[in-house]
Amino acid sequence: MQKLPKKTVVIVGGGLTAGLAARQLTAKNVEVLVLERGGSHAGSAAATLPGQRDELRWDSHQGLVQDWSIETYTLRHNGNETALPARWMEAFLPGEGLGGAGNHWNGHTWRWSEYDPQIRTRYETRYGKQAIPKDVSLQDWGTTYAELRPYHELFEKLFGLSGKAGNINGVIQPGGNPFEAPRDGDYPQKPLEITESGLVFKATAEKLGYKPFPTPAANSFGAYVNPDGQKLAACQYCGHCERFICEANAKATPQVLLYPMLAERKGFEVRLRCHVLGLIYDEGGKRVTGVRYVDLLNGQEYEQPADVVILGAFTMMNTKLLLTSRIGKPYDPLTQTGVVGKNFCYQASSNMSLFMKDRWFNPFMGAGSAQLCIDEFNNDNFDHAGLGFLGGASISAAVYGSRPIKTRRLPPGTPRWGTEWKRANAEWYAHSMGLNAAGSCYPHRDNYLDLDPTYTDAYGQPLVRMNFDWRGNELAMSKFVTEKMNGIAKAAGADIVGPANPLKAPFDIRVYNTTHITGGTVMGADPATSVVSPRLQHWDAQNLFVVGASVFAHNAGYNPTGPLAAMALRLGDDVASYVDRPRDL
Amino acid sequence: MSEEDHDVEKRRGFLRQLVGAGSALPLAPGLAGTVIADMAVAVAEPAAAETAVQPQAASPVAGYICFGPEEAAFVEALVNIMCPADEFTPNGVDCGLATFIDRQLGGDFGRGAKRYSRGPWLAGKPQHGLQLPLTPEQHFKAGLAAANKASVAKYGKGFDEIAPADANQFLTDVAAGKFEDPRLSLALWFNELVYPLFTQACFADPIYGGNADKVFWKMIGYPGLPATNAVNMIQYRGKPVPQAKDPKSIVDFS
Numbered sequence: 001m002q003k004l005p006k007k008t009v010v011i012v013g014g015g016l017t018a019g020l021a022a023r024q025l026t027a028k029n030v031e032v033l034v035l036e037r038g039g040s041h042a043g044s045a046a047a048t049l050p051g052q053r054d055e056l057r058w059d060s061h062q063g064l065v066q067d068w069s070i071e072t073y074t075l076r077h078n079g080n081e082t083a084l085p086a087r088w089m090e091a092f093l094p095g096e097g098l099g100g101a102g103n104h105w106n107g108h109t110w111r112w113s114e115y116d117p118q119i120r121t122r123y124e125t126r127y128g129k130q131a132i133p134k135d136v137s138l139q140d141w142g143t144t145y146a147e148l149r150p151y152h153e154l155f156e157k158l159f160g161l162s163g164k165a166g167n168i169n170g171v172i173q174p175g176g177n178p179f180e181a182p183r184d185g186d187y188p189q190k191p192l193e194i195t196e197s198g199l200v201f202k203a204t205a206e207k208l209g210y211k212p213f214p215t216p217a218a219n220s221f222g223a224y225v226n227p228d229g230q231k232l233a234a235c236q237y238c239g240h241c242e243r244f245i246c247e248a249n250a251k252a253t254p255q256v257l258l259y260p261m262l263a264e265r266k267g268f269e270v271r272l273r274c275h276v277l278g279l280i281y282d283e284g285g286k287r288v289t290g291v292r293y294v295d296l297l298n299g300q301e302y303e304q305p306a307d308v309v310i311l312g313a314f315t316m317m318n319t320k321l322l323l324t325s326r327i328g329k330p331y332d333p334l335t336q337t338g339v340v341g342k343n344f345c346y347q348a349s350s351n352m353s354l355f356m357k358d359r360w361f362n363p364f365m366g367a368g369s370a371q372l373c374i375d376e377f378n379n380d381n382f383d384h385a386g387l388g389f390l391g392g393a394s395i396s397a398a399v400y401g402s403r404p405i406k407t408r409r410l411p412p413g414t415p416r417w418g419t420e421w422k423r424a425n426a427e428w429y430a431h432s433m434g435l436n437a438a439g440s441c442y443p444h445r446d447n448y449l450d451l452d453p454t455y456t457d458a459y460g461q462p463l464v465r466m467n468f469d470w471r472g473n474e475l476a477m478s479k480f481v482t483e484k485m486n487g488i489a490k491a492a493g494a495d496i497v498g499p500a501n502p503l504k505a506p507f508d509i510r511v512y513n514t515t516h517i518t519g520g521t522v523m524g525a526d527p528a529t530s531v532v533s534p535r536l537q538h539w540d541a542q543n544l545f546v547v548g549a550s551v552f553a554h555n556a557g558y559n560p561t562g563p564l565a566a567m568a569l570r571l572g573d574d575v576a577s578y579v580d581r582p583r584d585l
Numbered sequence: 586m587s588e589e590d591h592d593v594e595k596r597r598g599f600l601r602q603l604v605g606a607g608s609a610l611p612l613a614p615g616l617a618g619t620v621i622a623d624m625a626v627a628v629a630e631p632a633a634a635e636t637a638v639q640p641q642a643a644s645p646v647a648g649y650i651c652f653g654p655e656e657a658a659f660v661e662a663l664v665n666i667m668c669p670a671d672e673f674t675p676n677g678v679d680c681g682l683a684t685f686i687d688r689q690l691g692g693d694f695g696r697g698a699k700r701y702s703r704g705p706w707l708a709g710k711p712q713h714g715l716q717l718p719l720t721p722e723q724h725f726k727a728g729l730a731a732a733n734k735a736s737v738a739k740y741g742k743g744f745d746e747i748a749p750a751d752a753n754q755f756l757t758d759v760a761a762g763k764f765e766d767p768r769l770s771l772a773l774w775f776n777e778l779v780y781p782l783f784t785q786a787c788f789a790d791p792i793y794g795g796n797a798d799k800v801f802w803k804m805i806g807y808p809g810l811p812a813t814n815a816v817n818m819i820q821y822r823g824k825p826v827p828q829a830k831d832p833k834s835i836v837d838f839s
């Protein structure tokens with residue numbers, strides 16, 4: 001294996017977190033090499049008209065998603081089962097190529113609840129020590145919202161968010177989210193245009209006494225120039241956002257806002273089509289000395305030495321690389337010791353459909369984050385005393401674009417084909433809307449990641465095994481919030497209200513849920529229960545840092561990118577300081 | 586809308602006749618398109634004659650790349666049952682649905698592109714997704730043969746020969762798991778392979794051979810491309826969008 005000249009910082013993965021950390025590092029003249037397994041989508045059919053609008057290629061056939069023939073995951077719902085590989089994964093869709101999943105994301109960009117990083121303390125203080133069931137391994141993150149707040153501010157300006165502030169320095173703002181963590185000021189841009197279904201949702205929610213607000217969006221309301229001079233154009237509401245690359249440069253993504261700028265910076269290099277196989281670990285010295293990767297352009301394996309390594313390769317790969325490189329103690333659910341792989345969480349979602357003959361919803365006009373939302377039943381925004389579960393969900397009416405292969409809402413009882421099927425499609429496509437509950441998912445002692453004993457990837461390495469199912473807490477939570485969602489549906493004056501089905505076990509890989517998988521390399525103040533420190537520094541390798549949703553110790557009823565982006569920016573500053581003066585941060 | 590449908594019906598009918606009569610007449614796709622377009626033009630607007638030489642997205646290109654004659658007969662019967670000619674669309678074959686399925690199975694999808702295909706092979710729960718060493722093309726054809734056998738057992742005839750009402754019932758029963766072949770689950774075959782291909786054939790961009798003449802997009806009022814709706818969002822919020830009457834596809838912009 002050829003050994004290459006050393007780099008100061010090597011980042012594994014060329015996605016969203018890598019781009020943000022590299023922005024901070026290169027601003028301080030720290031040399032950065034990004035190793036990305038995929039290529040660049042810029043200028044390809046995925047990113048230009050008319051090819052961009054191809055639902056079959058980019059959505060049904062997952063054109064931008066990780067290649068499952070190379071790398072997939074196995075799943076077992078319980079420890080006494082044999083895990084089987086997802087041969088074609090639908091449940092979540094990790095990205096590949098420069099920009100990562102940050103290219104084909106939707107752009108809902110939250111700051112989580114102010115109390116989220118102290119979740120355990122919060123519940124115990126509010127409901128007593130017994131409130132958290134024994135098998136729900138909620139733990140504090142070792143950081144605070146206040147610490148991350150300046151980086152949220154920065155990220156939102158960099159990505160030009162469109163939204164309506166709900167809480168400016170503690171003062172609740174009408175029209176915004178009253179449960180929002182305090183912010184310094186308004187969003188950089190006005191909220192996206194409201195859709196017809198948003199109008200229905202808003203009127204109904206207000207009638208019921210809730211406070212609806214537009215979801216903070218990384219879809220650009222107008223033309224926008226960020227603090228780096230990088231530009232976004234106005235969103236066209238084309239309905240090809242999630243799972244697609246925005247050809248109009250109206251979706252804030254690493255490919256538009258970060259990598260072209262970084263390419264101009266001194267000391268920055270991206271090596272595309274380099275698949276990282278492992279970290280080189282000096283266990284005695286508690287350091288990593290570099291990474292090993294296959295250059296897909298020539299099939300050769302290389303050793304890339306580095307002063308500092310950052311893992312930004314998304315939840316599953318971050319965890320896998322630590323496990324295969326034997327850094328940190330793997331989690332064992334029987335003894336509940338060890339840390340790598342623990343607190344693997346997902347998003348507990350449910351949804352339903354409304355049909356209104358006389359309203360033109362025109363669901364093809366939409367954007368990734370064109371949605372109205374309420375937060376009354378999210379997380380711990382409501383009193384859980386006596387409810388028998390913890391957590392909650394945001395409830396929203398979204399219009400992502402109802403592309404016709406996947407999204408045509410049909411009333412219950414519609415036949416699956418034939419003339420009556422066509423009639424129902426013709427009658428209801430433009431006259432239906434959806435509601436969604438995006439719920440929290442709290443850690444459970446039996447939900448964790450480890451290495452599969454049998455199945456391997458294309459490089460001969462073990463697949464990550466998901467030991468995961470929806471457990472009692474999430475099932476009860478989903479039942480509760482789905483009923484609340486049903487209340488909104490019934491009050492909306494629809495001609496037909498579709499069934500209100502809460503989440504059901506077992507977890508099903510055949511149905512898209514969200515790509516918000518979290519945990520596996522969780523952060524925390526205690527090395528006995530966390531993989532990385534509150535500054536994202538590995539407890540067992542001082543010059544190794546991990547970033548992304550894999551460091552979340554639980555998942556909230558929000559999308560993950562706001563906090564993980566804030567952490568990536570902070571990490572960039574931290575690592576710059578570490579390079580200057582290596583130490584425990 | 587109904588006027589357009591008639592037009593489509595007429596053109597399809599013409600194509601059928603041509604193909605039916607046509608062993609001596611080699612129908613290149615472009616040529617077929619030209620002939621059809623000319624017909625329509627002659628009846629409707631002579632002024633559009635120049636555009637008529639453009640090959641149209643409208644015509645399902647005749648011929649199959651992956652189905653043998655018996656498989657083709659099965660699939661044609663299947664799509665015509667699932668999509669009968671009615672006030673909404675021409676029959677499934679004329680909508681290009683069989684063509685779409687053939688092309689998909691004959692290409693990347695059919696060969697299992699991006700699917701994880703290492704062993705060992707074990708039976709899982711449905712929630713694990715299909716666990717088959719077969720490629721989708723092989724699976725489709727194996728299921729087709731098993732379904733045909735089930736049809737013969739039940740009706741004394743292959744699927745493409747049974748009466749439409751029986752065929753419809755047969756598919757319903759297959760989907761509900763009433764005809765499980767001991768070696769292959771026909772319900773999984775239908776629900777997880779055939780049915781998604783059917784809906785894709787109807788609603789994918791016509792460049793893939795289905796959804797001929799954007800007939801399904803017209804049916805539901807999906808405008809297709811270019812979908813630059815910044816103005817429409819406001820102008821047509823809560824109102825019908827004019828573009829939905831005349832959808833455009835990738836072909837129209839290529």
Ligand SMILES: Cc1cc2nc3c(=O)[nH]c(=O)nc-3n(C[C@H](O)[C@H](O)[C@H](O)COP(=O)(O)OP(=O)(O)OC[C@H]3O[C@@H](n4cnc5c(N)ncnc54)[C@H](O)[C@@H]3O)c2cc1C
Pocket residue numbers: 012013014015016017018035036037038092093094095096097098099100101102103104105106107108109110242243274275276277312313314315317515516547548549559560561562564
């Ligand atoms: C369909 C979809 C919709 C989404 N919508 C939202 C949303 O609305 N709101 C929200 O907050 N979040 C959303 N997300 C999630 C969001 O995309 C992620 O949170 C974000 O991209 C995470 O950044 P990351 O850097 O951790 O990972 P990514 O941006 O995915 O980057 C990881 C990169 O690492 C590369 N990589 C992986 N393994 C290796 C290896 N071994 N060697 C080299 N490179 C490797 C990958 O190819 C990838 O490019 C969505 C995701 C998807 C898929």
